[in-house]
Amino acid sequence: MTDATLSFEEAMEKYDPVLGFEVHVELNTKTKMFSSAPNVFGDEPNTNVNEVDLGMPGVLPVVNKTAIESSIKIGLALNCKIAERCRFARKNYFYPDTPKNFQTSQYDEPIAYDGYLDVELSDGTVFRVEIERAHMEEDAGKLTHMGGATGRIQGADYSLVDYNRSGVPLVEIVTKPIEGAGSRAPELAKAYVAAVREIVKNLGVSDAKMERGNVRCDANVSLRPHGRERFGIRSETKNVNSLRAVEHAVRYEIQRHAAVLDSGEPVTQETRHWHEDTRTTTSGRAKSDADDYRYFPEPDLVPITASREWVEELRATLPEPPAARRKRLQADWGYSDLEFRDVVNAGVMDEIEETIAAGATATVARKWWMGEIVGRAKTADVDPGQLGVAPATIVELNQMVEDGKINNKMASEVLDGVLAGEGTPAEIVEKRGLAVVSDDAPLLEAIDAALAAQPDVADKIRAGKLQAIGAIVGGVMKATRGQADAGRVKELILQRLGVEG
């Protein structure tokens, strides 16, 4: 069943959106939050676990010191206060993603609270998002629903559980209600999650790969008529795991809420699931007893105290904040304000930095990411960094162009081949027989043919109208199927016609 929606414009005319986000960040510690099992993505199921992660009776958790330090660093980077004393709590629920029937989390005493994050929108507007809290918890196992349709929980016959992710340290960052975003709410949503991702990546405390679930966003949306102070009823959309999806999900929920309110019905307070394929949400189910998690202080763990000395020691280790980093990178790379903003808005600043680190110049890195990859990512409907272009590939392709082995047009074709999984650039050039024709004989043949076909153009060039040469070069490129070096072709045409270049 498809939900009714209003157009975004109509929804904005009638209603004022209020947002809220819960962003879960997986820390990249070597081990789990409460056990010494490795925190590694992608291994054989149920091998990165021990008795603690499997919730066996009688086991005792022990807190990972590095995870605490990473959590404090995140709190500091979000301008939060760090609790002098805090503790863990049990969040009780029955669901097979946790073998313990509770998640070890924090409840009334988060490690960090009362912060803010200044988020820059695409036109340079800065929007302050208030942070309610950042608390520590553990990730749950991964369920795969089998049978039924397309792996969704609806209609599944049974589920398979891998507990490798169980116990991976998480920091959950919760915003205060965000008011005043208006029609920029979807953009702000994307920019906020991007800013959080940038911060945790910059701190080095998370791998921050959204496609691996290192950063996951639950987006709360509610609408109220313009001018009303009281918030409307909210929905919480889960499973929003790319920046584009965050933007789309908030936009969709605004349109859906508006249609519900227009029909005179109240919005149902519920969890919604985001579906990337249809770009819609569907009503989710509540976990068993979701209305009452029966939180209580975790008796197996002692409280955490963060002395002011320790906090200041950690503060001293913080890297330059992302805003300062952006300023430095722009200066280092020599990009104009507009060029740099385009790079940031396209979400390829980190990728360009990595490409430069791999050996490309700033100009070359920008040319490839902005000129070739961003467009392909848009077509494929993924974030550019997720398209699968390695910095080394760009360096290799560019070197081939500079060496005159291939031209830009071929390089673009080779990139398509790399993305299609056909191999390395060198292999694809070999396989597809792509190489600039550098032997003059076939070029001269093509030039003579082109000149003969367009005698009037040849006359113009002879008369000194050198800009007319493009028509002849075009003919030669067509005849050689783009495999000629355009520069060499020009030289040869001029030679042929006896004109000084």
Place this chain on the structure above:
Amino acid sequence: MAAINRDDVAHLAQLAHIEMSAEELDRMAGELAVIVESVKSVSEAAGDDVPATSHPIPLTNVFREDVVGHTFTAEQSLNGAPDAYEGRFKVPAILDED
């Protein structure tokens, strides 16, 4: 603190996938009621001047260094699982429960 009745016990048993007979439910409801009553007496003893405590020992910051320790093989992990498939725990579909 709320009392615990037979329906609560039946509900918990269902959530925890524990099959219980009518006699077991009766007995467990009685036993749990005694425990809840006992805990209640602690609440009565602690006045407003006694801060809530989760731990009897005045310890803080018991930490472990971030060093990888022992792990199980998939076979060891699944040893004792009621059902398994290709290295993973197999559980009933969850949607329709409760």
